[in-house]
Amino acid sequence: MDSARSETAEQAADEALALKILVAGGFGVGKTTLVGSVSEIRPLRTEEQLSEAGQTVDDTGGVDRKTTTTVAMDFGRITIRSGLSLYLFGTPGQDRFWFLWDELSTGALGAVVLADTRRLEDSFPAVDYFEHRSIPFVVAVNCFAGARKFGAQEVLRALDLDPGTPVVLCDARDRDSGKEVLVRLVEYAGRIHTARLLDSVG
Numbered sequence: 001m002d003s004a005r006s007e008t009a010e011q012a013a014d015e016a017l018a019l020k021i022l023v024a025g026g027f028g029v030g031k032t033t034l035v036g037s038v039s040e041i042r043p044l045r046t047e048e049q050l051s052e053a054g055q056t057v058d059d060t061g062g063v064d065r066k067t068t069t070t071v072a073m074d075f076g077r078i079t080i081r082s083g084l085s086l087y088l089f090g091t092p093g094q095d096r097f098w099f100l101w102d103e104l105s106t107g108a109l110g111a112v113v114l115a116d117t118r119r120l121e122d123s124f125p126a127v128d129y130f131e132h133r134s135i136p137f138v139v140a141v142n143c144f145a146g147a148r149k150f151g152a153q154e155v156l157r158a159l160d161l162d163p164g165t166p167v168v169l170c171d172a173r174d175r176d177s178g179k180e181v182l183v184r185l186v187e188y189a190g191r192i193h194t195a196r197l198l199d200s201v202g
Contacts, residue, residue, distance in 0.1 A: 018085045020107050021185065023074070024129070025114035026122025027093035030142040030172035032074050034114060035090045038178040039076025073104060078182065086182055093122075101129060110136040110189030112181055114172065118147050120158055127159055136189035138166040140181045 023031045036043045074090030089104050105111075111130050115123040123139065130137040141155055150158075152167040161167070166188050171177045 016083050016085065018087055019109045019186065021086050021088050021182065022105060022108050022111035022135075023088055023090040023114065024101075024111055024126040024137075025093060026116065026119060026126070029093065029114045029116045029119075029122065031090040031093065031114055034112070034140075034142075034170075034172040034178050034181075035074040035076040035088050037173055037175050038078045038182065039088065040079060041077050044073075044075040073100065078179065080179070080183060080186065084186075086186070088182075091126075098125075105129075105133065105135060108135060109193070110138075110185050112185055113137050113139045115139055115141050115155065115159075116144060116147070117141060117150050117155070118144065120155070123159060127161065136185075136192040138168060138181065138185045138188055140168050140170045140172075142172045143169055 023034055025031055032043075032045060036045075073092065074088070076088040076090075077085055078088065079085045089108075091101055091104055092098075111126075113123055113126045113130065127137070127139070139155060139159065139161065141150070141152075143149070152169065156163070156165065156167045166184050168181055168184055170181050
């Protein structure tokens with residue numbers, strides 16, 4: 001009986017689907033916060049204190065209270081439903097760490113581009129990166145307290161996104177809000193990959 005249960009458990013594990021998701025965006029936009037809020041395991045973080053030397057190359061405008069920065073990646077995991085887990089990789093936001101993005105993006109189903117409407121221009125590099133590599137992404141507007149509110153269509157136009165690109169409003173601190181962003185991404189990326197597969201065999 002025990003061996004049968006063990007075999008069943010192993011089969012279930014083999015059938016479980018694990019997908020790789022990137023969480024990207026500008027410096028201080030909430031990537032580490034989002035990964036930490038939704039992860040069901042203790043997230044791996046590679047944060048270091050901001051140094052005086054780094055202040056000459058990192059733009060901290062609008063995030064003056066930020067005292068740490070991600071220097072490699074954040075990592076977390078969330079189970080969306082039975083048999084479907086997402087492995088989350090938060091990318092570093094500063095230009096000087098972008099060489100890590102190519103490695104992190106290998107094998108990714110899609111990406112979340114976190115945006116702050118106070119510094120929307122900081123989202124352009126991430127948007128350009130995923131567009132040029134044909135990696136499906138959604139834009140998640142992290143609604144900071146005191147920031148002016150913009151609708152999804154306004155953000156879509158401001159970032160010059162393709163009309164079908166999902167734009168969602170979220171609170172990176174809230175687990176349910178973050179999970180909804182991830183669900184939207186999985187649904188969208190699934191449709192994109194299915195359409196590409198059909199095109200390739202058509």
